[in-house]
Amino acid sequence: MSNGSDGMGVLKRAAERGPRRTGLRVVLFLVIAAGAAALAVLLVTRYVETRTAAARVSTTPVVVATIxxxxATTLRADVLTVVQWPSANVPEGAASDPAKLVDRVVRARVIKGEPVIESRLAAADAGHGLAAILPPGMRAAAVRVNDVVGVSGFIHPGDSVDVIVVMRPESNGNSNPAYFSKIILQNVPVLAVGKELERNERSLEKSLPATVATLMVDSEQSEKLALAQTKGNILLTLRSGIDRELVDTTGVNPAGLVNAHVEPPVNAKPPPPVRRVARAPEAPKQVVEILRGDLYERRDFGKGGAK
Known part of the structure; x- marks a missing residue:
C-alpha cells in the first residue's frame, strides 16, 4: 500500500516541476530578447550619431533678404535677417551684421532668401533712390513718351533704345524749311518707365503705359536730348537685347524719302553698253479672205497661196 502511495507522490511532484521549468524557460527567453533589443537600439543609436557627426559642417552667419x-531700394532692418550658411559656400562680399547694411541702396535686384552681398549694393555715400545706382559720369534724363514714342508701352526698364529726332533746320532765308529725321543717340539704357525701376519678367509681354521714360546718358548726350525735345519731336526705337552695334546714318528729309533715284556707288563699274541689232523690215503680206455662204477661206499669196 505504501508503494502505491509513493508512486503517486512521485508522479505528482513530477507534474508540478513541469510547469515550473516551462515558466523559467519563458522568463529566460524574454530576458534574452530584451537584451538583444536593447543592444540593437544601442548599435543603431551609435550608428546614427556617427553618421550625423560625419555630415555636420561648420556654418557662418550670413545676412539674407526676407523679401x-x-x-534702388533702401535697406531697412525689417527686410534683413541672419541665417547659418555653410562656411565653405559663403558668397564673397556677404555680411554677417544686418546693422551695417541698413540705409544702403540696392543696385541690383536681390530675391527673397538670397545673401545680400557688397556687389549688389551701391556705395555707402552714393545717396538714395535712382541717383545711387547711376555709374560715375552718367546722368538720368527724363523724356516725355506716349503710345507712339514709347513703342506702344513695350519699353521696360533694362531695355536699350535709339533716339530719333524729327525737326526743321534753321530757316536760312527759307520761310518754310522741310522737316528731317536723324538718329542722335544709339544704344541708350532705359533706367525707368514711369515709376517702374525694376524689370518684371512677368510683364515683359504686356504694355507698360507711362508718360515719362528715364534714360541713362552722359553729359554730351543729355545736351543733345534736351535740344531735340525743345526744337523737335523725338521717337524711341527699341533695340534687340544682343545688338550693341552703332550705325552711322545721314538722316532723311522729305525729298530723299520720296526720291526714287538711287546714286550709283563711287567705285562701281559702269554697266556694259547695250548692243542694238536692227531688224529687217517685214515683207508686206498678201492675204485674201473669201466667205462663201457658211464657208470661210483664207489665202496667203506671200506663201505660195497656201490655204
Missing amino acids: DLPE
Missing part, C-alpha cells in the same frame, strides 16, 4: 528687393 524681394528691387533696384
Whole structure:
C-alpha cells in the first residue's frame, strides 16, 4: 500500500516541476530578447550619431533678404535677417551684421532668401533712390513718351533704345524749311518707365503705359536730348537685347524719302553698253479672205497661196 502511495507522490511532484521549468524557460527567453533589443537600439543609436557627426559642417552667419528687393531700394532692418550658411559656400562680399547694411541702396535686384552681398549694393555715400545706382559720369534724363514714342508701352526698364529726332533746320532765308529725321543717340539704357525701376519678367509681354521714360546718358548726350525735345519731336526705337552695334546714318528729309533715284556707288563699274541689232523690215503680206455662204477661206499669196 505504501508503494502505491509513493508512486503517486512521485508522479505528482513530477507534474508540478513541469510547469515550473516551462515558466523559467519563458522568463529566460524574454530576458534574452530584451537584451538583444536593447543592444540593437544601442548599435543603431551609435550608428546614427556617427553618421550625423560625419555630415555636420561648420556654418557662418550670413545676412539674407526676407523679401524681394528691387533696384534702388533702401535697406531697412525689417527686410534683413541672419541665417547659418555653410562656411565653405559663403558668397564673397556677404555680411554677417544686418546693422551695417541698413540705409544702403540696392543696385541690383536681390530675391527673397538670397545673401545680400557688397556687389549688389551701391556705395555707402552714393545717396538714395535712382541717383545711387547711376555709374560715375552718367546722368538720368527724363523724356516725355506716349503710345507712339514709347513703342506702344513695350519699353521696360533694362531695355536699350535709339533716339530719333524729327525737326526743321534753321530757316536760312527759307520761310518754310522741310522737316528731317536723324538718329542722335544709339544704344541708350532705359533706367525707368514711369515709376517702374525694376524689370518684371512677368510683364515683359504686356504694355507698360507711362508718360515719362528715364534714360541713362552722359553729359554730351543729355545736351543733345534736351535740344531735340525743345526744337523737335523725338521717337524711341527699341533695340534687340544682343545688338550693341552703332550705325552711322545721314538722316532723311522729305525729298530723299520720296526720291526714287538711287546714286550709283563711287567705285562701281559702269554697266556694259547695250548692243542694238536692227531688224529687217517685214515683207508686206498678201492675204485674201473669201466667205462663201457658211464657208470661210483664207489665202496667203506671200506663201505660195497656201490655204
